[in-house]
Each structure stands twice: as structure tokens, then as C-alpha cells.
Amino acid sequence: MRKKWLSMSCLVLALATSLTACGSKDTGDSSSNSSEGKSEKKVTLTVSTNVVGEQATVLQTIAEQFMKDNPNIKVDFSAPGKDYENMMKVKMASKDMPDVFATHGWSKNRYGEYLADLSGETWAADLDASIKPSVTDDSGKLYVLPMDQDKSGPVYNIDLLKEYGLDVPKTYDEFLAAAEVIKTKSNGEVAAIHIGGADAWPIGQWFDFMATPLLISAEQNSGQALLDGTFDWTNFDQLPQMFKDMQDKGYLNKDVLTAKYSDSAKAFAEGKAVFGFYGPYFIEEAKKINANLNAGLMPIPSIQAGDIPTFAGGEKTTWGVWKDSKNIEAAKKFVAYYAQAENISAVAKSNQLPPGLGNVKIDAGDLTAYYEQYAETPVLPFFDRVYLPNGMWDVLCKNGQDILAGGINAREYSENMKKEFDRLSATK
Structure with a gap:
């Protein structure tokens, strides 16, 4: 009888311990799930560029690597080619811009009012002096990341x-x-x-x-x-x-x-x-x-x-961030990813142009010698x-x-x- 009573007592104790543990786990998980839910919240960025061909492929390849490194951010990448400018005119009129978009030479004069200021980004300090006038204004606003620069x-x-x-x-x-x-x-x-x-x-x-x-x-x-x-x-x-x-x-x-x-x-x-x-x-x-x-x-x-x-x-290949994006921090993170030296180099090399950031060396094949030869020649917009x-x-x-x-x-x-x-x- 005593043996039976001890067995019942152990069972009750085990159940109580189990329930307490479960209760503790639920409380902990609730907090943890809330935190994880916040960190694992899926974000979809709309990204659009005017470039086509091999240059667009380079950009898209980097975007795919970005998604691997940032699994919570999906990138909806678009390169509509000749339809890009007309598409952007419609989007400007409807005030419904992509989260990240290319400005194809018009960051200040055409798209300026739609772009977030990127001057506070870490990579902004590396902006090459020769491209700076094309992508900044007198107030210090930086409109886009210039991955390369036209010359x-x-x-x-x-x-x-x-x-x-x-x-x-x-x-x-x-x-x-x-x-x-x-x-x-x-x-x-x-x-x-x-x-x-x-x-x-x-x-x-x-x-x-x-x-x-x-x-x-x-x-x-x-x-x-x-x-x-x-x-x-x-x-x-x-x-x-x-x-x-x-x-x-x-x-x-x-x-x-x-x-x-x-x-x-x-x-x-x-x-x-x-x-x-x-x-x-x-x-x-x-x-x-x-x-x-x-x-x-x-x-x-x-x-x-x-x-x-x-x-x-002036500008060639750029990324700007829509100032009214609902995913502005993810968009800035996406742009910063392209500002990494190896990505800047890959984009600039695909266009055979000098990079837009001064901390990246020119790798433009045979054209590198000409960019160096004419380093002092004025570049006008x-x-x-x-x-x-x-x-x-x-x-x-x-x-x-x-x-x-x-x-x-x-x-x-x-x-x-x-x-x-x-x-x-x-x-x-």
C-alpha cells in the first residue's frame, strides 16, 4: 500500500513538474517567439533597374546573393529595358515607386523629390570626388549609391x-x-x-x-x-x-x-x-x-x-531608395550590400567604367590605361x-x-x- 502511495505521489510530482516546465517554456517561448517573429518578419523589396544584358545579370546575381545572406528579405528584381523610363513616369505620377530603383542619370533633376537621403550611410564616406557633384546637392543630401561613373x-x-x-x-x-x-x-x-x-x-x-x-x-x-x-x-x-x-x-x-x-x-x-x-x-x-x-x-x-x-x-549604374518606402531600412541594407568593394568592382567592371566609390580600384581591362591617362581631364555632365x-x-x-x-x-x-x-x- 505504501509502495502504491509512493508511486502515486511520484506520478503527481512528475506531472506537476512537467506542467511547471511547460508553463515556464510557454512563457519563455512567447517572449522568444515575439522576438523571433520580429527578426524573421519577411520583407519583400521591389527593385527596378534600367540596365539590360550582361550588366543587368551582374546586378541580379548580387541580388540573389543578398537574399541568401539575408533570408528574411525577398527581392523582386525587375529590368524592363526600353520600357523602364515610361514605367517610372507612371509610377512617379501615381506616387508608387519601387523600394529601390535606378536613376539613369537623373537622380537630382528628375527623381530627387522621391529619393531618401543616403548621406548617413557608412559607405557615403567613400564617395569618389569626381562623381560627388552629380549625386549630391548643396545641402549635403546624397541621392543614390553610384556603383560606377560614366566617363x-x-x-x-x-x-x-x-x-x-x-x-x-x-x-x-x-x-x-x-x-x-x-x-x-x-x-x-x-x-x-x-x-x-x-x-x-x-x-x-x-x-x-x-x-x-x-x-x-x-x-x-x-x-x-x-x-x-x-x-x-x-x-x-x-x-x-x-x-x-x-x-x-x-x-x-x-x-x-x-x-x-x-x-x-x-x-x-x-x-x-x-x-x-x-x-x-x-x-x-x-x-x-x-x-x-x-x-x-x-x-x-x-x-x-x-x-x-x-x-x-555623371551617374551610370545607381541605386536610390524611395523616401516613402514601407521597407526603408531593408532597402538601405540592400543598397549597402552593393556598396561592398567586391560588388562595386563587379558592377564597374561589367561596364568597363571607373567605380563610384574611391576605395575600389579601377578594373576596366584595356580601358583602365585610358582612365588613368586622362585622370585630369574635366568630366562635365x-x-x-x-x-x-x-x-x-x-x-x-x-x-x-x-x-x-x-x-x-x-x-x-x-x-x-x-x-x-x-x-x-x-x-x-
Whole structure:
């Protein structure tokens, strides 16, 4: 009987101990689960970029690694290509932006009001001095992480310049003299400059490059007049006339209005064109066709007396954070991940451009030597990003096509520019 009573007592004690332990565990787990629930809360970031091809693949690969390292954050990555700008216009109008997005050269002038200030981020201290003016304002606001920085100018076939006994032109007059030599010595078989005019944007690229030495970079310039709306558009006539003169003198490819960008790359790769007014990426595009291509990068030739050559530059690959994001801390964490040296290096290398952070070395293949050679050459913002209202890019391109087709003359080109400039400025 005593043995039975002891057994019952032990059973009751065991149950009590078990219940106490369970109660203690529940209390502890409640606190722990609350904490874990907070730390394990799943967050989905919408991330969108304008870049395509290999460069987009690099960005997405880093995003996938970020998700592995941060399993509580899912990244909805989007690279819509040519539809990006129109998509972003719709999102700006509806005030429903991606958590993280690329600004494709317009962090301050177009997207500034939608972007959070990133100046307090740890990586901000490493911002390269040359890109800083493009992505910060006078108040110190930092709009985006610049993973690389554009440093664009014409590219040229080194072997052909040597064959024709030419040096890299520093002024536009020297460029025209070189173009004449190329036309003469090649019997018109080699284009001094190849432009894929059917795609329109390569024409806009030429105008965007050359407007700076004509109107901006010289000591006496029209920059302020363009900004305050007092610019005399007859002073723009020279630019479309320069463009038309190149065609009339036989310096452009004969099929300029039907050729595409891919045709420019092919001609450049095959030694049928000497200059390409595109940018460093053009060399890499051509090397896919001819891996042995020997090509170099040069600054944009000066036009005005006493001026010096310059590069066009500013932002290239960027991430900005929507200031009204519901996941702003996760978004900043995502951007900071790309600011790691190995990720900055991978992005910059994919574009063959200098990195946007100064603590990362340039790894741009053959182009590295040119960035180092021209380290002191001024880099000015792309003309349209500063001096033209949103929407003018298409005007540059379309009127360039029209003047080559003989539909308008230089004066009419400038008149069309003024009309659209005034209209678009009024709708800002």
C-alpha cells in the first residue's frame, strides 16, 4: 500500500513538474517567439533597374546573393529595358515607386523629390570626388549609391589612325582634318565616323557630346542662359549645321539613316569605321565581333578657341531608395550590400567604367590605361541632363534624322528645339 502511495505521489510530482516546465517554456517561448517573429518578419523589396544584358545579370546575381545572406528579405528584381523610363513616369505620377530603383542619370533633376537621403550611410564616406557633384546637392543630401561613373567620349580604331598617319584629334578642326584624310586615303571605303541613325539615339548621342564644347565648357559659355531661359537659339544653329556638313563632306557612313547601332559596332569591329561617338561600352560591343580589335578612348574634342577637351559623365549604374518606402531600412541594407568593394568592382567592371566609390580600384581591362591617362581631364555632365527639360532627348534625335534626310535645315532644327524647350519647361 505504501509502495502504491509512493508511486502515486511520484506520478503527481512528475506531472506537476512537467506542467511547471511547460508553463515556464510557454512563457519563455512567447517572449522568444515575439522576438523571433520580429527578426524573421519577411520583407519583400521591389527593385527596378534600367540596365539590360550582361550588366543587368551582374546586378541580379548580387541580388540573389543578398537574399541568401539575408533570408528574411525577398527581392523582386525587375529590368524592363526600353520600357523602364515610361514605367517610372507612371509610377512617379501615381506616387508608387519601387523600394529601390535606378536613376539613369537623373537622380537630382528628375527623381530627387522621391529619393531618401543616403548621406548617413557608412559607405557615403567613400564617395569618389569626381562623381560627388552629380549625386549630391548643396545641402549635403546624397541621392543614390553610384556603383560606377560614366566617363564617355568618342572611341577610335588605333591601328587605322596609325595606318593613316593621324594623331588623336584634340580639337574639332583637327577631327575634321583627320576625317578628310580618312576619306581620301581610303577612297571613301572607310567611314571617319559611323552612326546608326535608324535607331535615332546614336544621333542624339552625337548632339549630346558636341553641345558641351560648343556651348558649355569654354570660359565664355551659354550655361546660365540655358538654365534661366534667356538662351538665344540662333547660337544653336552651328551644331546641326556641323552635323549636316559631316554628311555632305562624306565623313559619315553612307547608310547613316538606315544603319542601326549593331551595324556601327560591326563596321567598327571590321575596320570600316575609325571613330564611334558612343562611349567606352562601344568597344566591348565591337570586341564581341572581333576580339582582336585595337581600340582606344578619347575626350570630346574642343570647339571654342582656348578651350580644352572634356569627357561627358555623371551617374551610370545607381541605386536610390524611395523616401516613402514601407521597407526603408531593408532597402538601405540592400543598397549597402552593393556598396561592398567586391560588388562595386563587379558592377564597374561589367561596364568597363571607373567605380563610384574611391576605395575600389579601377578594373576596366584595356580601358583602365585610358582612365588613368586622362585622370585630369574635366568630366562635365551630359548636356541634356542639366540644360534641357525632360522630354528633349527625342527632339534631339528626331530632328537629327530630319536634317540628314533633308527635311529641315539647321535654322529649322534650332527653331524646333526652342519651341519644345519652351513647352516642356512650362510643364515642369
